[in-house]
């Protein structure tokens with residue numbers, strides 16, 4: 001019997017070739033400034049229109065500075081040009097655009113769900129690997145290259161090979177101060193950064209059902225860091241309650257029909273999977289990465305691992321190189337690692353619930369001397385909501401910078417960057433060499449753990465901080 005993924009897939013098949021390649025109908029395309037200019041240019045050169053502009057949502061996010069002067073002038077010429085092109089292309093084709101002066105602007109993967117633009121059962125693409133985030137709604141959502149962006153713009157379809165199916169069942173409940181970020185980091189550590197290659201991962205089980213939509217997005221967001229292009233969660237009452245009343249969700253007159261449709265999407269009880277994994281939620285501790293791959297994650301009580309103990313020469317070499325880049329010695333306690341910067345943001349952890357948890361730890365505390373910390377809301381609406389709740393005051397009084405939304409220090413494509421050698425506790429999703437700026441060192445962790453690091457000046461177990 002079909003899995004959730006197969007049900008959605010089957011409903012979108014337009015044509016099939018003998019070799020298994022399938023032409024899939026695409027319901028929604030998200031567009032940002034980095035991977036779309038050539039696609040629009042290609043269409044223009046071919047003299048083809050955008051087939052269904054109403055299915056597009058364009059948002060500048062990667063290159064945008066997070067300072068208020070960004071609507072006046074952007075210093076970097078390439079960024080300025082890409083953002084101007086996005087504006088021009090959206091206007092010319094009739095795509096919806098949330099521009100820099102629009103309160104709805106932010107990171108595309110935060111903005112689209114916030115608007116109710118992604119519904120259960122949809123197919124969604126974006127020229128961005130973290131599109132998997134949106135699988136949290138029970139959708140087939142995945143990142144594509146720029147030539148595929150152009151193909152979807154022109155035809156509303158895409159050729160694709162069906163991935164294999166993996167099910168990750170998370171049994172039991174997460175412990176206090178252990179969240180969705182810890183869950184996904186622990187999973188990636190277990191199966192490896194290539195563990196999900198060629199698969200779509202469906203997350204299920206008691207702990208997943210108990211997650212909010214925002215937490216499910218955090219889990220699905222990092223599915224790509226486990227090598228899988230697709231991550232998804234079956235839609236349920238949590239999903240429907242989240243969507244209800246959002247600007248691009250089905251309106252009152254269509255709501256009951258939409259619900260009836262969506263309720264039929266869950267995987268059948270006897271659905272077949274190519275791979276299955278069970279995780280015990282209660283056994284997961286707050287995580288932190290020590291190396292240069294998201295799979296290099298350990299419980300915060302751990303120590304920097306010793307390459308000498310690696311199972312293969314290749315792994316030993318990779319670990320050596322990672323420790324060298326990170327400036328760490330094998331055997332050091334993770335809680336002894338001093339940090340220079342803290343970044344709370346990115347499409348993994350910049351939604352309102354992330355900021356609420358972060359603020360609850362920051363309240364009444366101070367960022368440690370010598371540490372520069374920033375909070376970057378994922379969208380203008382997240383920012384407004386946080387300000388309504390007084391969270392901005394909590395952060396500012398604690399010594400954090402509070403900025404405008406964007407990808408910011410998640411990657412070094414805008415002015416928010418690490419300097420060479422700087423060490424950062426970051427709620428983002430990638431700790432690759434140079435990711436947050438050339439020579440920068442990244443430790444991935446949850447928002448609560450990031451604040452614990454900010455106020456103590458070193459990687460720190462938020463449970464110990466809160467118990468003290």
Ligand SMILES: CC(C)[C@H](C(=O)O)[C@@H](O)C(=O)O
Pocket residue numbers: 034035062127128129130143411
């Ligand atoms: C720039 C973009 C293509 C890239 C991605 O595909 O994910 C970026 O968002 C990232 O997180 O590395």
Ligand code: SF4
Pocket residue numbers: 061062107109128130346347348406407410411428429
């Ligand atoms: S916040 Fe980071 S991971 Fe997300 S889209 Fe932007 S650069 Fe990519």
